[in-house]
Amino acid sequence: MSGMRVALMVTCINDAIYPDTGRAVVTLLRRLGVEVDFPPAQTCCAQPMVNTGYLDEAVPVVRTFVDAFAGYDAVVTPSGSCAGSARHQHSIVARRSGDAGLVTAVSELAPRVHELSEFLVDVLGVTDVGAYYPHTVTYHPTCHSLRMLGVGDRPRQLLDHVRGLTLVELPKAEECCGFGGTFAVKNADTSIAMGTDKARHVRETGAEVVVAGDNSCLTHIGGVLSRQRAGVRTVHLAEILAATE
């Protein structure tokens, strides 16, 4: 990977609320010999605007995104949802702007954006990252990583190689947790019903930890579990992969 310029797109939610996830990505990649850069001009992928219908408002945010990451060979992000936004939605925003330069910049950048498990397995070609995590864990595949990006079993391959980790199957794993961005407040009752069912399935596994590749979904699942005093914690995939003996 020598000579490859890799940027960390930490995401706004990790930047503001889950800095440990960002730090874990830095630790993990450094351990694997990748010196990752953090372009300080980055903000957000604009998905909250796009998915709520505010395309005009998304235009300057996408412009900021493109400016921040132009010139990097690869952009790695600990979020399937934000990677999906960059890869599949920025072109919609760019077309809306009517700015041909932005359309081109987006189309050049989008394929270089990788979700963490994709970057590790496809770009670096590793599944054993040398992690140690002696806990019973269940894995929730988040909707956008699963169906928008198609990460498949890459996170599972990575977890399978973590020493000390016991992975237990989550019933109805592929069903949405009910977060859905502004869906969680615009349709709060339905979102809560979905989150409650997801939390029930997590509890059924007996796992200590529920892991996923998106802290937005984990905020929802963890929020329900915490309210239920369920005694199950949520941990981002990056933090498990960064952990060592």
Added chain:
Amino acid sequence: MSGTFVGMPKFPVAARAALGDAQLRHNLAHATATIRAKRQRLVDEVNANCDWEALRLAGAGVKESALRSLDEHLVRLEETLTANGATVHWARDAAEANAIVATVARRHGVDEVVKVKSMVTQEIGLNEALAAEGIAAWETDLAELIVQLGDDLPSHILVPAIHRNRAEIREIFLAEMGRAGRPAPAGLTDEPRVLAAAARAHLREKFLRAKVAVSGANFAVAETGTLVVVESEGNGRMCLTLPEVLVSVVGIEKVVSTWDQLDPMLRLLPRSSTGERMNPYTSTWSGVTPGDGPQEVHVVLLDNGRTNALADEVGRQALRCIRCSACLNVCPVYERVGGHAYGSVYPGPIGAILNPLLKGVGQDKQTDSLPYASSLCGACFEVCPVRIDIPSVLVDLRAQVVDAHRGGVPSAEALAFKGAAVALSDARKLGLGERLAGPGLRLARRAGVIPGLSRWASARDLPPGPRESFRAWWKRTDGGRDE
């Protein structure tokens, strides 16, 4: 004798009421899980021999090519139908279509018609329009009969009484069958077989008596002037063959070009809808056949918003829909709230895009709420047999809803997003905001309130706010090198 969706509240309000119905939640979870499993078994079976994805692409291609030159195909369909002895009518909207059907019925002096299960006649409110003319329209599909007798509303495209269990169906039959014709037999139990036998006896006298039948069509073949109805119970076959007069109301998007193109469609539809390799009854008819079946055949080709949908660059793919309801059965939102909350005969993910596309956005709050009735999980797109990218259409329709309300007094939400656009376009402003985020979250957790976010906190705890943002940590430690 049927309910109405007119005046339904916005989706979140209707959903809240539905979520509180424990029996409904149980019925839906059981029914959708069963049908999902059946469908998946058959998709796996196809994949073992050939390729389900190739079949989906073929199906999408058939519908897409028909829609691309819809005008030509419709004119061709009119020619072939007319040559086959059918009378073709064109209807711009529900009122025109209903008037055409009523005129045919009146001309034959009937006070009742029998109906094949049809989404389009529900869309246009045909039963209510005929009732206003003194003509009773009898539903003959078992589930539609349950809905009609119960003065209820359909809640699913394929199984409109999915929200009812068999104990409820028994009660409806006992209380209502006598008012509509042959009463339920004494000693009716809730055994499916017994309930089906009661419906069979009740319907049989209607089939044998009716002079006029009304149907929709699953497909209309332009090349041969053939209409196709796919069904499970045989009630459709009765309606399509016994009466003297048949009126079929057909949405203009139902046209396919050639007979051969039915091949992928008839393989995709039953597997995606009922979870069967092949449906029990496939009826095809090409106009009038002398001495066999209805001797007077009418076809009403209906627009009712379909050309609006066709003009929508992103949304037009919704016209590929073959009404299989696979998207309903996998939708986590539909599974929990059921169909009534969507306020339309088209519920679920497809309803959340089809209704706004047919009716237009920016006119009523109920329709505008539908594109938001999704967590965008993408399960619907994954199962759609004609590859309608429902999540992308939902997102596009959300933008159309927001755009329709630009220019007036901005809502609190619109102001929030304008503010967010400013903050998120400049990392320095964002960094400033983040310094407040950690203490803000900690304060909110302690106080138990978050201004404007009570709908989150009503059932979900907030995450603990960090002492330091990632950005601040990176700067302070030079990316962890100085730690």
